[in-house]
Structure formats: structure tokens, C-alpha cells
Amino acid sequence: MRISDDRVDVSYVLDEAEIPTVENQRLSDAELVRRKSEEIVGGLELTVEGRRVAMRPTAVPRLSFLAGQAGLKTTRLELDLRATVSRPREVELRDRTFSERQGLRSIVVEPGDGTAVRTSTPTGDPTQGLRRYPQDILNSPLDRTEASFRVRDGDGTLVAPRSEGGDLSTTRDATGEGFASVFEDAAAGTGVLVLLLLAAFGWGALHALSPGHGKAMVAAYLAGTRGTARHAVALGVIVTVTHTIGVFALGIVALSLQQFILPEDIYPWLTLISGLLVVVIGASVLRSRIRWGRARTAGGAAGPAPNPDAAMHTHDDEPEHVHAHAHGHVHTHAHGHHHMPDEITWRSVFAMGASAGLIPCPSALVVLLAAVSQNELTLGLLLIVAFSVGLAGTLTGLGLGVVYATRLLPRLQFGGRLVSALPAISALMIVAVGLALTARAVPGVV
Structure with a gap:
């Protein structure tokens, strides 16, 4: 003005x-x-x-x-x-x-x-x-x-107030930069396809390191549910498939339905769905930990037997159990620790992986549209899959690190206490991440 x-x-x-x-x-x-x-x-x-x-x-x-x-x-x-x-x-x-x-x-x-x-x-x-x-x-x-x-x-x-340019110094991506530049090189035939696929994989891996993309919730989920290496790998596969499908679904909207709905209008809804899904998963994990804590408290409250003949035996290798006998006394066997429940299910693994990969990266969508406009759909698909695999690879590596780090905790000083508290802390983190996603999405859908 x-x-x-x-x-x-x-x-x-x-x-x-x-x-x-x-x-x-x-x-x-x-x-x-x-x-x-x-x-x-x-x-x-x-x-x-x-x-x-x-x-x-x-x-x-x-x-x-x-x-x-x-x-x-x-x-x-x-x-x-x-x-x-x-x-x-x-x-x-x-x-x-x-x-x-x-x-x-x-x-x-x-x-x-x-x-x-x-x-x-x-x-x-x-x-x-x-x-x-x-x-x-x-x-x-x-x-x-x-x-x-x-x-x-x-x-x-x-x-006037001080200029607000402090966080706006990054030049907008243009040609020759980022994941899109990989497609440009591939479409122009200026690179070896295998190397270009590796480049797309690398961009996906680096993209996963940027803020967001479910790193915190995947780590908290695997720690809180005592996930295994198999679960971590499965999460990576699900993220890859979900992200690739999401890119193509949004591409169909952009190419066929943009006069009715814009792709950018869908992003807040996808974020909202992802956030609510994460909240449900976190609440489920937290509920199982609360139930386990109550059961442990109830089991540990059996106390001394009322009969002089009652005896308490402590074992290090047997689960806690109670024998009731007709002669009126109780034998309580406790080994001093309590098994946490194995609550992780493949359904929850799928839900977590889907929520992490549900929101397509805009750069991948741009590559898809460029591939369609240049009649290079197969090439675009290959690059997007490689990009998604790279993104999921970072999450899988993080998940494996969390799995193996959790196994090492009991060997550390105070590690046992941390292991006992970790499931509840992780569940709260999952809920917090889900609530943050939901809060970020709400202004875009109301």
C-alpha cells in the first residue's frame, strides 16, 4: 500500500x-x-x-x-x-x-x-x-x-513495528532443488536410473528428519508397547505403502476434482484423522498400563496370611500366584517383579503406521503431477516409491534403535525403575502428539 x-x-x-x-x-x-x-x-x-x-x-x-x-x-x-x-x-x-x-x-x-x-x-x-x-x-x-x-x-x-522477516530467509524451492530435481534429471535422461532412485531414497530419508512425520509417536509407541524389531520393520512397510497410496489419491483429486475440492483443503482433514487415530492408540496403551498397575497393586496387597501356618515364599523365576486350600491358610508366592502385559497387536501396529504415512508430502505430489503432465507416470511412480521407502527407512531405523535401547535399559543403574515407568510415559507422549496434531488441524477444518 x-x-x-x-x-x-x-x-x-x-x-x-x-x-x-x-x-x-x-x-x-x-x-x-x-x-x-x-x-x-x-x-x-x-x-x-x-x-x-x-x-x-x-x-x-x-x-x-x-x-x-x-x-x-x-x-x-x-x-x-x-x-x-x-x-x-x-x-x-x-x-x-x-x-x-x-x-x-x-x-x-x-x-x-x-x-x-x-x-x-x-x-x-x-x-x-x-x-x-x-x-x-x-x-x-x-x-x-x-x-x-x-x-x-x-x-x-x-x-512501524520491527520488520518480521527473521524466519522468512529461506529461498523457495525452485527448479534444480530437492526431490523434484531428481524427477527433472530422470525425465531429461541426464542420470542413471539406479542412481536417481538412490537419490530419491536419500531425499525421502532426509525429509523424514525434518519436523513432523511421526518420529516421536513411533518411538513412543514402540517403547510403550515393548515392540520388537519385527514390529519396527512392519511399521516402515506400512508407512511406505500408506504414503504412496496417499500421494496417488491426492493426485487423482488434483487432476480430476480440483474444481470441487483443492488438495490443500484435504491436508487439514488428513492431519485431523491422523491426530485422532494417534490419540486413540495412545489412550489404549495408557489404559492397558493403568489396568496392569491396578492388577499389580491388588496382587501385592495379599499381605501376610492370617493363620500362623501361613508362609510367604519368594521365587525369582515364577509368576505371582495364590493357592487356596481347605485347611484355611494361604500360600503367596511373589518374585518381586511383575510382568507387563503384551498388549501390542498387529491392528495397532497397522493403525500407527497408517497414521504416520497418511499425510502425503507436497513435494511427492508435485512429482506425480509433473509425471502425469510429461507422460512419465511409470518413472514418477518409481521415484515416489523410492522416496517413500527412504522416509519409512528413517522411521524404521529410529524404531529399531528404540527397541534395542529399551532392552539395554534394565542393565543400567536405575534402569529397572525407568523400564517400569516407560510404558506410562510413552503412552502419555503418544496422546500428547495426537492432541498436538488434532489442535493443528482444527483451524483448517472449521
Whole structure:
């Protein structure tokens, strides 16, 4: 925004990524510009001294399709608007455009000729006109849709909060970077397929190390349920299959149903389902630990026998049991520790693996769409499977580490106490992770 003493100019920039651009390119340029411009003009609410003021385009909108990932394009639309006013003093702008879409939104202001402006929004543009983005824009987007300004006569000075660019220094992925670059090389025939598959595997493994992707809940689950190496490997296989299926399911939506539902609208629902599923699993594990704790307490409360003939025998290798005899005394055998229940089931293993792989990675979806557009579906499938295997391999390695570390704990000092407490702690961690996922998803579905 640029506020002068006789007008307010707004330069609006819309940048859409590869997936929505697939749908955009089905329209003619003129129709696309018309639709987007109407939504922009209708969604921007400018008020001066409390009264809404109309804005009108001052130039022909500028539409361009720029190179994105995996050979796909991105959409960039620039629209200049102007409202004619007289000596504005109290100015507000509300941005209601594309409110159903996830992404970054920001308002930047500068004073025009003959004005000095005090603004509620930072003056700096950390995105450089929507050319630089945070690395995880969907999970932590800048979302500034309202701003207010106090204007007085002046010489172009501006008073504003500190610029909010501290966490927006990462350049947006473009061609030649990340998992998408592997597909570009493969489609261009510039690499050996085996090496490209290994590269896709490596990107998947590295991607799993980024925040999220179920590392904490998988580790807590295997520790809390006394999972075995076989369970850890099974989790990896289930994550691979679920993630691959999820990518293709979302790809079908992007290619066939985008006029009715956008892929990005599905992500919050998938996150919600995953979160609720994890909460149920964690609650189930926690319930079994509580039952076991009560049973142990009840068994240990048998106490001394009421008959002088009663005797307590302690064994180190027999389970706790009670013999009831007709002659009126009780023999209690206790070995000083209690077996934790084997509650892990293949159904719960499947549920945990599915929840970890349920949310497809956007980069994998971009590769799928690029593969379809370039008639390289088989190649895209191979790379996505390799990527999913790499992602699952990291989770499997983590799971195996947890399994073997749990076995070593009893040998350490205080290890026995930790082993006893670990199931309950792990169950609480699983529930906490599930609640966090659910809380993150709720704003996107309500």
C-alpha cells in the first residue's frame, strides 16, 4: 500500500504454486485474469475514516507462469488498484481474498507524497514481492490480513513495528532443488536410473528428519508397547505403502476434482484423522498400563496370611500366584517383579503406521503431477516409491534403535525403575502428539 494525500494505491501480488497452477492452465489467460481479479477486488476492504472506499484497477493485470518444481509452472498475477480520497487520516485494510486457501499473506505499507504514516504492520517485505518463502509455509505461514494506519501531513516518513522477516530467509524451492530435481534429471535422461532412485531414497530419508512425520509417536509407541524389531520393520512397510497410496489419491483429486475440492483443503482433514487415530492408540496403551498397575497393586496387597501356618515364599523365576486350600491358610508366592502385559497387536501396529504415512508430502505430489503432465507416470511412480521407502527407512531405523535401547535399559543403574515407568510415559507422549496434531488441524477444518 502507498498512502498519499489524495489517493491510496494498492499493488496486489498473487503467487500460486504448482498444484493450483495445473488447474489454472486449463483456463484461457483472459478468463483466469478475469476470475482472479474479480475475487481480489471483491475481497479487499479499504476503509477511510470508517467508511468503505471502492478501489479500481489502474492498469492491465500482469499474468505470468514461472518455472516451478519438476518442470511444472507457478502462477503470478500482479494487479494495481487505486482509491481516490481526500486527506485520509484513519485508514484500514482487510484482506479477505482467497480466505479458503492456505499460504502466506502479508500487508506492507509505505507513505506517499505529502504524508507521514504510523502503521500497525511492519514496513519491511521479507518475501521480496512473494519471491522468498519460509521452508515450511503450510505449517507456519505468515498470515497478516488486517492493518490500520494513522496518516498526517508530512514528508514521507513512516513509523512501524520491527520488520518480521527473521524466519522468512529461506529461498523457495525452485527448479534444480530437492526431490523434484531428481524427477527433472530422470525425465531429461541426464542420470542413471539406479542412481536417481538412490537419490530419491536419500531425499525421502532426509525429509523424514525434518519436523513432523511421526518420529516421536513411533518411538513412543514402540517403547510403550515393548515392540520388537519385527514390529519396527512392519511399521516402515506400512508407512511406505500408506504414503504412496496417499500421494496417488491426492493426485487423482488434483487432476480430476480440483474444481470441487483443492488438495490443500484435504491436508487439514488428513492431519485431523491422523491426530485422532494417534490419540486413540495412545489412550489404549495408557489404559492397558493403568489396568496392569491396578492388577499389580491388588496382587501385592495379599499381605501376610492370617493363620500362623501361613508362609510367604519368594521365587525369582515364577509368576505371582495364590493357592487356596481347605485347611484355611494361604500360600503367596511373589518374585518381586511383575510382568507387563503384551498388549501390542498387529491392528495397532497397522493403525500407527497408517497414521504416520497418511499425510502425503507436497513435494511427492508435485512429482506425480509433473509425471502425469510429461507422460512419465511409470518413472514418477518409481521415484515416489523410492522416496517413500527412504522416509519409512528413517522411521524404521529410529524404531529399531528404540527397541534395542529399551532392552539395554534394565542393565543400567536405575534402569529397572525407568523400564517400569516407560510404558506410562510413552503412552502419555503418544496422546500428547495426537492432541498436538488434532489442535493443528482444527483451524483448517472449521
